[in-house]
Amino acid sequence: MATRSRGWRIAVCALVCSSLGQVSARAQDAESAQQPVFRLERSKNSKVVQYDVRIGSDGRARAEDPITAYWLREDGSTARLTRLQWIAYGFKARCSHRCDVVTLEMKAPVGRRIRVRWVDGRYRAETEIAGQPAVIQRIYIKSTERRFLWPRVDYIDFAGTDIATGAALEERYKP
Numbered sequence: 001m002a003t004r005s006r007g008w009r010i011a012v013c014a015l016v017c018s019s020l021g022q023v024s025a026r027a028q029d030a031e032s033a034q035q036p037v038f039r040l041e042r043s044k045n046s047k048v049v050q051y052d053v054r055i056g057s058d059g060r061a062r063a064e065d066p067i068t069a070y071w072l073r074e075d076g077s078t079a080r081l082t083r084l085q086w087i088a089y090g091f092k093a094r095c096s097h098r099c100d101v102v103t104l105e106m107k108a109p110v111g112r113r114i115r116v117r118w119v120d121g122r123y124r125a126e127t128e129i130a131g132q133p134a135v136i137q138r139i140y141i142k143s144t145e146r147r148f149l150w151p152r153v154d155y156i157d158f159a160g161t162d163i164a165t166g167a168a169l170e171e172r173y174k175p
Contacts, residue, residue, distance in 0.1 A: 034068065037116050038125040040089060040108070043142045044151070048072045049081070049089045053102070053116055053123045061099040061123065067091065067116065088150075108141065109175040110156055127158070129169040134160035 034052040041048050050072040056062040069089060071079040081089055092105045100118040114136065115126045125136040138159040143151040156173045 035123055037067075037123055038114070038136045039072070039138060041138065041140045043140070044145070046074050050078075051091075051104075051125070056099075060118065061095060061102055061116070063095050063099055065093075066095050066099060066102045067093045067104060108156075109153055110139065111173050111175060126163065127160075129158045129160045129162075130171045132169055133163045134158075134169050135163060136160045 033055040036052050038051050039048050051069050054062045090107045094103045102116040104114040112127050140157040142154045158171045
């Protein structure tokens with residue numbers, strides 16, 4: 001009888017531990033979830049800098065480090081930005097009280113702030129394009145390599161949709 005009781009205890013303990021592991025894994029998955037919000041393309045090569053919102057367990061942007069940026073390569077693989085690359089493509093992020101708006105100040109000379117807002121159950125990147133509030137679809141930086149110096153930014157193209165009308169918007173910004 002003692003062995004039967006001990007067997008049940010082991011089975012119950014294994015079941016509880018297993019379910020705790022699943023709960024922990026689900027919380028970890030929710031904590032590591034990300035939602036893409038915009039891309040920065042460059043004339044230098046085909047690698048793209050992808051910007052994502054890090055989603056917390058409550059389904060909103062994490063209060064700490066709410067945005068992440070990384071390389072997205074042609075083959076679909078990803079890589080972290082190096083410290084030197086962060087100088088060009090990094091940002092400072094400020095989260096609102098409930099993290100429904102994250103304001104980005106880009107290190108690249110884009111000439112405007114980008115706001116990542118919670119709208120209709122998901123985040124989207126917004127800025128002004130051609131003087132109108134718009135959802136960002138694409139940012140393209142045309143630069144010229146210079147010997148022994150940082151590349152010179154010739155222009156930055158913004159493409160998106162007007163928030164009020166849904167019309168396509170484009171603007172070329174020269175820093």
